[in-house]
Amino acid sequence: MLQPMLSLVGAGPGDPELITLKAIKTLRAADVILYDALACEELLQYASPGTLCLSVGKRPGHHAVPQDEICRLIVHYAHSHGHVVRLKGGDPFLFGRAEEEIRVAREAGIPVQTIPGITSAIAAPASQGIPLTARGLHESCWITTGTTRTGTISADIALAAQSTATVVILMGMSRIREIMDIFITNGKSGIPAAVIQSATTGEERCATGSVADIAELAEEAGIGSPAVIIIGETVRLHPALWKEYANLTAHSNEPPL
Numbered sequence: 001m002l003q004p005m006l007s008l009v010g011a012g013p014g015d016p017e018l019i020t021l022k023a024i025k026t027l028r029a030a031d032v033i034l035y036d037a038l039a040c041e042e043l044l045q046y047a048s049p050g051t052l053c054l055s056v057g058k059r060p061g062h063h064a065v066p067q068d069e070i071c072r073l074i075v076h077y078a079h080s081h082g083h084v085v086r087l088k089g090g091d092p093f094l095f096g097r098a099e100e101e102i103r104v105a106r107e108a109g110i111p112v113q114t115i116p117g118i119t120s121a122i123a124a125p126a127s128q129g130i131p132l133t134a135r136g137l138h139e140s141c142w143i144t145t146g147t148t149r150t151g152t153i154s155a156d157i158a159l160a161a162q163s164t165a166t167v168v169i170l171m172g173m174s175r176i177r178e179i180m181d182i183f184i185t186n187g188k189s190g191i192p193a194a195v196i197q198s199a200t201t202g203e204e205r206c207a208t209g210s211v212a213d214i215a216e217l218a219e220e221a222g223i224g225s226p227a228v229i230i231i232g233e234t235v236r237l238h239p240a241l242w243k244e245y246a247n248l249t250a251h252s253n254e255p256p257l
Contacts, residue, residue: 004078006105007085008092010117011039013124015200019043023115030085032077034070038089038226040201052081067097071104078110091119095145095170119143121168124199124228128206130238132166137233140165146172146179146229153178161186166232173225177215183231184211192235197227208240 007026012018027033027046035044037057044053056065056073065073070086078084092098092114105112121143125132132141142160146169147153153175160167161183172179176195183191193214197205209217211231218227235241 002079002082004108004110005083006074006078006101006110006112007083007115008096008098008101008112009085009087009115010091010096010119011036011043011087011089012118013090013120013127013200014038014040014198016040016042018118018123018200020115020117023117026085026113026115027087029083031081031083033085033087034073034077035087036089037064039087043087052077067100071101074101074105075108075110078105078108088117089120091117094119094121094143120199120226120228121170124196125168125194125230125234127199127204128194128196128238130194130230131234132168132230132232134234134237137236138164138166141232142167143170144168145170147175153182157182158186161188166230166234169229169231171225172229173218173223173227176218176229179229180211180215188231191231192233192238192241194230194235194238195223195227196230197223197225199228206238208235208238 009023009026024046027043028048030047030051033047033051033053034056035053047053056070074084074086086101088096102112133139142163142165144156144160145154157179169179189212191211193211194206194208195214195218205221205223207214207218207221207223
């Protein structure tokens with residue numbers, strides 16, 4: 001008998017080899033796969049023959065399929081085909097609107113499971129040798145969106161700018177200059193910063209600098225969305241900045257890390 005089911009699967013940050021084994025097994029068991037623009041299409045090779053694969057990708061300003069329609073498709077295909085896999089870039093529970101799709105499925109009586117994925121908030125800085133925490137530099141981190149669904153800058157940015165944590169900002173490239181101005185207002189103009197586009201893929205590009213100049217440097221490097229912005233002392237551990245940081249700490253009694 002037909003058994004409706006929804007699986008929310010994290011596809012990882014972009015490199016198809018960074019998907020989990022459990023996610024691959026779930027893709028093989030799917031009857032329908034609804035995949036995002038940020039989910040590498042190479043992952044569809046794991047689908048079984050006959051699986052219906054539909055792109056429902058969304059980009060800021062270019063919504064191919066509205067969220068309401070995605071939710072409708074989930075319910076429709078779960079009842080008509082059975083096991084629906086919603087393949088999302090990164091991790092479903094970090095700015096992935098997973099809660100909306102779970103609610104719709106549960107209201108329709110469809111069981112739900114979640115397969116976590118590697119988020120770009122961690123993978124992007126890691127791919128460039130930037131840790132989010134490091135002994136003696138940062139003991140915590142913030143992960144926040146740069147803009148809200150109305151296009152305004154998130155109020156959390158101002159709070160993050162007052163902290164001593166590493167700050168990771170997703171979906172902030174369209175307002176990067178204004179975001180950096182908030183950090184400058186909070187006395188952070190000299191704090192190291194990096195912008196990483198298309199992390200873990202063959203198109204990965206990175207610009208490093210400081211809060212004061214990172215927006216200009218990213219623009220000069222032609223870096224745009226999708227990109228991750230990192231602000232904090234741990235950015236000094238990037239290979240391009242490491243020698244300068246090592247020289248600063250060479251005469252200190254404290255270990256650099």
